[in-house]
Amino acid sequence: MPPSPLLELASDRLGQISVLSVAVATLASAVVFYIGSEVKERSRRKGHARIPGPTRLPLLGSALAMPQSHGWLTIANWKQKYGDIIQLDLLGYHLIAVNSAKVARDLLDKRSGLYSDRPQFAFAGELCEFNRSITLMKYDEPWKKQRKIIAQEFSTSSSIPRYWPLQEQQSRLLIKTLLQNPGQLRSELSMRLGIIIQRISYGYPVKSHDDEFLQLTLASLNDFTRAGKLGNFLVDFFPVLKHVPEWFPGAGFKLEAKRMKQTLNAAMRRPYEWTKKHMATGEALMPNLCGTILSEAQAPLTPEQEETLTWAAISSVGAGLDTSASTALTFLLAMMMHPEIQKKAQAELDSVIGTDRLPAITDRPALPYIRSIMAEVLRWNPAVPMGIAHSTSKDDFYDGYFIPKDSIILPNVWFMTHDPEVYEEPSKFNPERYGNSDAEMKKVYDLVFGFGRRSCPGMQFAEGTIFSIIATALATCDILPELDATGKPIFPELVWSDGVISFPPDYNCKLQPRTPNALSLLADATASSE
C-alpha cells in the first residue's frame, strides 16, 4: 500500500527538523571543541613555536588551503615559504607534512617509539574496518602479531628465495604475453601480480583476470583509496555522525561503508577458507603465508589467531598489488622514453648473462646497471608519493617546534626523491646518477619503502618481482613507443594519478623481440606453466 500524503509530509518535515538539529549540534560541538583544544594546546606547547603553515582561520583551520589533489606537489611548492615541516589544521586534526629526508629520519626513524602509530579515521577505520589490517592499525599488540607473521614469511633471507621461481615465472609470462599483445598491458600486469600475491598469501592459483578472489581484492583496494582520503567523508571530521542511522536523510555514507566492509570481509575470509579446505588435498600451493602458519600449528587456530592471520594475509595482498603495478608501469614508460638507457642495460645483460638464457633473480648482484634502473624507477615516481601517514602517540618537540600528540605525519616522499639539493635535475630519468653505488641506491629505498617500525615489510619481496620484470623485459625485448600517422613517437603527458598509490598516465607501448632466440627462451621457460 502506498504511504498516505500526510504521512509522507510528516516524515519529510521530521527529516528536515532532524537534519537541522544534527547540523546545529555538530556545529556547536565543533565550536566547543575548537575553543577547548586551542586553550589546551597553548599550555602544552611550553613556549615552543607552532609549526609554520598556511593561514589558519578560526574553526575552519587550514581547510581553505588544503590541496585538492596531488598534495605532494602543493606541499613541495610550500617548502620555499614555510620550510621543511608544515602544519595544516583541519577540524581537530593536526597534519604535519615533512619536506625533508633528514627531518623524516629524525622523527619517524630515530624517534620511532613515538611516531609509529597510525591516524584513526571514523569512515575507513571504524565503519569500513580497514583499520583491522596492519597497514592502518594502531601501533599495539595486535599490530605486532600481524607484523611478525608477515616479516617471517616475506623478509628473511631464508624465506624470500622460496618465491623467486614464482616471481621469475610470472615475469616471463608477462613479457611473453605483452610481446604478442601489448594492448593488454594493465590487465595482464594486474593479473600476473595478482597471481603472485594470491599465491604467496594463500597458495591460491589465480587463473584469469576475472578470478573472483582477485576481483574482490581489486574492488576492496578501490574502496580503500576512496575511503582513506581525508575530506571524502564528513564523518571523519564529526565522528558523532557515525551514530546516525542508515535510513536517516544524508546518511548514504553509512550504506557505502556497509558495502565496503562487506567487500573487505569477503576479500579477507574467502581465500583463507579456501586455503584451509585445500591444504589437505594439495591444491593449496605451498609455501604460502596462511599455509605456513596452518601447517606449523600444533592445534587448530584459536579465533584470535585466525583473526591475526587472515588480516595479515589480506594486508599483504592489498599492500603489494597496486604498489608493484605502479612501479612496473613506471619502468616500461621510462624505458619507452629512453632507448639509450635500454641499450646500455642490454649491453650489461648480454655481457654478464649472454643470450642463451634468461636472467634470474640470483643474477642481481652482477647487474649494477639494472639495479640502478630499478632504483631510478622507484625515485622518479615513488608509487606511494606521500607515504602512509604515521601519527604521534605523545606530545613532542623538534627543532623549537611543538608536535602535538595524535598529529598526522605525512612524509612527502615525492619531494624527498626530487629534492634538487640531493638529486640534480630530479625530473630527469637518469640511472647514471648512482654511479653504480648500492649505498646511493639504498638512499632511495630508505625513502620509498617508508620509515621506522612501519617501514614496508614486503620490500625485499617486491624487489624480487620488480627486478625480475625489469631484467626479463630488457633481456628479451626493445620497448618502443607507438607512432602517430607521421611516424612520430607518441609519449603521454607526464602527469601521475592522484591517490595514496599514484600511477603513471595511460600510455601504449610496443614490445619487439631483440632476437629470435629471446622468443624461444621465453617459450621454453614458460611452456609448463600456462
Ligand code: HEM
Ligand atoms: C614496489 C612495491 C612496494 C612499495 C613501493 C611499498 C611501499 C610501502 C610503503 C611506503 C609503506 C608505508 C611505510 C610507512 O608507513 O612508513 C608500506 C607498508 C606496507 N607494505 Fe609495502 N610496498 C611495496 C610492496 C609490498 C609488498 C609486495 C608487500 C607484501 C608482500 C607489502 C606489504 C606492506 C605492508 C604489510 C605494509 C604495512 C606495514 C605496517 O603498517 O606496519 N608491500 N609499503
